[in-house]
Amino acid sequence: MSQIILKNIIKFFGNKKVLDDVNLVVKEGEMISLLGPSGCGKTTTLNIVAGLLKPDNGDILIGDSSILNIPVEKRGAVIVFQDYLLFPHLNIAQNVEFGLKMAKVDKVKRQNQVKRMLELVQLDGYEKKYPNELSGGQKQRVALARALAIEPKVLLLDEPFSNLDMRLRENMRDFTLQIQRKLKITTILVTHDKEEALMTSDKIAVMLDGKIRQFGTPTELYQRPISPEIADFFGEKNYISGYINDGMFVSDIVSVKTEYNEHLSVKAMIKPEDIELLEPSNDTDIIGIVKSRKYAGDRIYYTVIANDLELKCISEPRKIYDVGDKVEVNIDFNNVVFFPLEKEVIL
Template sequence: MSKVKLINLVKKFDNKKILNNINLKIEEGELVSLLGPSGCGKSTTLKLIAGLIKADGGDILFNDESVLNVDTQKRGAVIVFQDYLLFPHMNVYDNIDFGLKIMKEKKEIRKEKVNNLISLVKLEGMENKYPSELSGGQKQRVAIARALAVKPKILLLDEPFSNLDIILRDEMREFVLEIQKKLNITTILVTHDKEEALMMSDKVAIMLDGEIKQFDSPKALYTNPSCIEVADFFGERNYIRGTVKENILTSDIGEFKVNCEDTDKISVMISPKNIAIYSNSDYKFNDSNKITGKIIKKRYGGDRTYYTVRAISYEFKITSPNDSYNVDDEVNICIDFNNSVYYTI
């Protein structure tokens, strides 16, 4: 196991900064996700950690020691790519054994390690099969076993589930989590899938435009994003702008009691799930807390329904377990300001 520290890490391609002073600290045994859209620098960061490409500035520390001048093969960081990159002419056993052969391990030791790994990744009976005979999930298990065979200090996963169907993806997520926790290996996962990062990670780093915007626990990231950019990355949000004085938010849609310090310019971020929707007949709140509007869009999503409600100059995005309202219905909405996030602008 190793802890990883990135200090002011910079990478340029064709004189364009791809990574801009990345700072990150990952503790031993943690699973950390680098989450962001395509082109934000996630995979580049992973390749720098592995030593596949050279940094243009900053430092990379494993257990407080710089590895910038350590060869890729000696760093102890191994990448599993989304395309598996298995050797097509080798069977399962030989693919897993490959790294151990390169390390010149004795045959008896290699055999024991490979067999243990085959058992670990639940591929018993498939030792003699070739990659062309395997499913996507089985190929991914072989790739993970091959990576683990050389006993890496750090396991790097570059969008490993993106080529799998939904059911198999969920299965492989659980499988990787089980392996990671069992071995207690420091793991860095690159993904653009928000749900995947939130479900799998001890911590998540949000990367946007070559910078880390927030590094936090999954719950903190989702419920208390540090800036509007991070909030918007997690999907549709609602914003009300106004001023706050003596815990009263004054906006062009009304006045509301909030728990916020006085400020002349504020933007209140409200998650769609924190807006309740009611018909006139079953409205339960005081009139001073009521906003009246009309439903202009509705999308059914199984266990929840997605509404857009127009109220004065705003179009509120709302998710509700109640599917009983329809487009053009007049409704009342109530915002949970206690679970909203406030940004000074």
């Protein structure tokens, strides 16, 4: 088994606690992302799994066995960095072969494995080329082939696409995901790119200040974040303060029925794509004025002022409104998430 379990991992750098009781389970064959801003502890976590760092407390298991005291080369985990780290004096075949050679694998087996790996990453025919003759995407594929050549139990990816331009990044992301699915290798991806995490991962662990704040599927994290802090990490959101009482959410701009029966002051989180702008009609509940508009081809980003509240909206360009236009603001409350502001009962 290649399931990964992190138990109560704590790590200090000097007096600074960079990982604070990190617990995580990555099932065999899963691809999960550690998502968070710079300095949140995600790369430190990856390096601890790889064996490049040792935790100050806690344990790491691959399968049923602790690997805490197992040396790097025997852990069955291999890491791919964003800077490729190819040997410039070795050709592509020699780069891919390197780990196998260090493991004293028979020469014929090494050559067969190199051939298989280069075919896997679609670089067969590049054996005699050198890293300086390759594009960034090709170098990353060589780094991936070198990592996979030793047939690791676990693949660790440390922001491997961040040095690539946008289009190449998308291609390499899709390519790597295809290989991961084909080989069914347990994989942890470190990224600060929310779209990358959402599009590639079976599950996402959002890390902030050295802690995993929420762990779940991309749909769970995007649709049902457990806090505004998590919600905002997946893009700009709208918030309306109000209260819930007897199954009604009451605010300055709208009162609607909800499925919640709590009696609480709350903050309603509304995603920009859950707000529709329409031509005002006689039975319009919320009227707003378009403050700003940003055209992005397949979508338009609006800012609308309604009852002194600024709302962000993402709309398809079927109908384009100008700055200053009066619009109906139609909010889909089926997708709203309510965050309690206080514990006091609303009477």
